[in-house]
Amino acid sequence: MNAIEVDNLRRIYRPVMGIFRRKVKEIVAVDDISFYVKPGELFGILGPNGAGKTTTVKILVTILIPTSGSARIQGFDVVREAEKVRPRIGFILGGERGLYWRLSGVDNLRYFASLYHVDPGISKSRIPYLMELVGLEDRGKEKVEGYSRGMKQRLHIARALLHDPDILFLDEPSIGLDPIGAREVREVVRNLQAEKKTILLTTHYMFEADALCQRIAVINHGKIVALDTPEALKEVVKDLHIIEVEVFGIPSEVIERLQAKGFIENLAVENVEQRQVLLIQTARGSEAVPDILAILNGLRVGKISVREPTLEDAYVRLVGNKGE
Amino acid sequence: MFHSLLLNIRLFFRGAVLSYIALFRWFTPPAYLASKVIAPLSYMLFFVVLGTFATGKESASFYIIGNSVQMAAMSGIYGVTMSIGGDRWDGTLPYLFATPANRLALFVGRAAIHVLDGILGVFLGLFWGITLLGLDVSKTDPLVLSVVILITTFSTSGFGLLLGALSLLTRNIMFVNNTVFFLLLIFSGANLNLSLLPEWMQTISWSLPLTRGIASARKIISGSAFIEIAPLMGTEFLIGVLYILLGFLLFRWFEFKAKRKGTLEVM
Numbered sequence A: 001m002n003a004i005e006v007d008n009l010r011r012i013y014r015p016v017m018g019i020f021r022r023k024v025k026e027i028v029a030v031d032d033i034s035f036y037v038k039p040g041e042l043f044g045i046l047g048p049n050g051a052g053k054t055t056t057v058k059i060l061v062t063i064l065i066p067t068s069g070s071a072r073i074q075g076f077d078v079v080r081e082a083e084k085v086r087p088r089i090g091f092i093l094g095g096e097r098g099l100y101w102r103l104s105g106v107d108n109l110r111y112f113a114s115l116y117h118v119d120p121g122i123s124k125s126r127i128p129y130l131m132e133l134v135g136l137e138d139r140g141k142e143k144v145e146g147y148s149r150g151m152k153q154r155l156h157i158a159r160a161l162l163h164d165p166d167i168l169f170l171d172e173p174s175i176g177l178d179p180i181g182a183r184e185v186r187e188v189v190r191n192l193q194a195e196k197k198t199i200l201l202t203t204h205y206m207f208e209a210d211a212l213c214q215r216i217a218v219i220n221h222g223k224i225v226a227l228d229t230p231e232a233l234k235e236v237v238k239d240l241h242i243i244e245v246e247v248f249g250i251p252s253e254v255i256e257r258l259q260a261k262g263f264i265e266n267l268a269v270e271n272v273e274q275r276q277v278l279l280i281q282t283a284r285g286s287e288a289v290p291d292i293l294a295i296l297n298g299l300r301v302g303k304i305s306v307r308e309p310t311l312e313d314a315y316v317r318l319v320g321n322k323g324e
Numbered sequence B: 001m002f003h004s005l006l007l008n009i010r011l012f013f014r015g016a017v018l019s020y021i022a023l024f025r026w027f028t029p030p031a032y033l034a035s036k037v038i039a040p041l042s043y044m045l046f047f048v049v050l051g052t053f054a055t056g057k058e059s060a061s062f063y064i065i066g067n068s069v070q071m072a073a074m075s076g077i078y079g080v081t082m083s084i085g086g087d088r089w090d091g092t093l094p095y096l097f098a099t100p101a102n103r104l105a106l107f108v109g110r111a112a113i114h115v116l117d118g119i120l121g122v123f124l125g126l127f128w129g130i131t132l133l134g135l136d137v138s139k140t141d142p143l144v145l146s147v148v149i150l151i152t153t154f155s156t157s158g159f160g161l162l163l164g165a166l167s168l169l170t171r172n173i174m175f176v177n178n179t180v181f182f183l184l185l186i187f188s189g190a191n192l193n194l195s196l197l198p199e200w201m202q203t204i205s206w207s208l209p210l211t212r213g214i215a216s217a218r219k220i221i222s223g224s225a226f227i228e229i230a231p232l233m234g235t236e237f238l239i240g241v242l243y244i245l246l247g248f249l250l251f252r253w254f255e256f257k258a259k260r261k262g263t264l265e266v267m
Ligand SMILES: Nc1ncnc2c1ncn2[C@@H]1O[C@H](COP(=O)(O)OP(=O)(O)O)[C@@H](O)[C@H]1O
Pocket: A013, A014, A015, A027, A028, A029, A030, A047, A048, A049, A050, A051, A052, A053, A054, A055, A056, B261, B262, B263
């Protein structure tokens, strides 16, 4: 049996806009997605902001009702059998909210242990173990309000593990962390994988998905645009080369003219201070450089380089742009 | 079965203590002291001075007792509401509603410490009344008075649970709380003789908690026997249970709606 199964899941939000003229807008956050996760697998959902990652996770952890479609955790339906699902899963939603700031780290865990009906005898040894697992063993008695963002995020992970669930949902576990904090969190995730937990992780960092996940679903505008191993995802760009061109103040009509060219498979623009870096995917490799320079004629052009594609480029290809 | 009952009882008590610390925003020692000393004393002095000026010196005990018992509403209304609504501010609702926790134990447990706190508040109010304002308790049965205070604080906290559930649905809860607290000052009969009110207002008075508690406390302190207030106290208890049930239904309804609309995290 699969650990997680998702069938044709859809979720539409209908937020009410305005106070006086109430208008209802429809946002299709998750648009007919299906996938499964095997026991012990570390599965990634990768997508830009607003792609529908959090919405998907919320449905799977029983705190949001889908508009249509269904999902099962170890065979139990997340809507009809939510009571059976809850003890089997742990989850974190990215960000620092969701802890009792006036309680110490350990007291937060104590309270959630009782909410998860963990036996007092077990939680007595489990809480110190978890605090150590997430590297908070020395800070457990301090109030959470004094924790750094990374500490809060790690406490969240400890909270999610209190009842020793088989399946973990980590929604952007490294969001907002500095590189060291993010690395510590990734280290914790790797340890959990070694413990044979099934993990569904969402992220908008390609390299994070690449470094951690066995399979990745790339999601954009609520739809899965690709689902495969990191290696196989790289295949979509395998025959391409990436030409990076640094330009200064490129007008949008020039970008459009480039995009219209048949030999350019994909074009992404990164703004770096006053300059732009054009990431051009093309099958023609360095031969395409003169044609590109012809179109850029008259603009100040900086560094030009041609390189092999990375997973990042596969991602750019799949979601169109960097997603920002 | 028995085991799960034990775990629910533990959730009740653990939740009681931790949620009190976690969510009760006044819980800094100076603010707490003020709510236990300055608030009751100032209400009492204000109404005793005003009331005895209007109706004569012998009515002082009327106001002292009324405002002492009214202190049950400090913890019962403000405290309990914050202990339920505070999760919204900490952003813990999505996590809370994803746990398999028994919702009744979770919900009611959060009022438990406030009941104890409220009882302490009422006794302190009476203590100030006795020591500073000369309240006469020579004819009072302390045990019966304690029962009256316990039941009244319970029912007032039950009302607080209903307001707490309401606070999850509205963002103007401080306004609602202040209004309710001051309306209770009038409708509970703490500071006026209810028979002076128009009939429709009396109907409101007798559907609220506190009213029967204040009336009973006055009788007991002036020397009545338990049997005279037993019916009042029985009804006060039932009113408390009724408000807890209403609050719990609203709490479940909130969970149901929020999961459908996706509003669990809305501040
Ligand atoms: N509670 C909500 N009400 C209305 N719209 C929402 C709500 N939550 C998310 N959305 C919208 O749904 C889309 C998907 O959001 P989300 O699932 O949070 O994406 P992600 O986690 O990938 O950034 C976005 O357009 C977002 O604005």
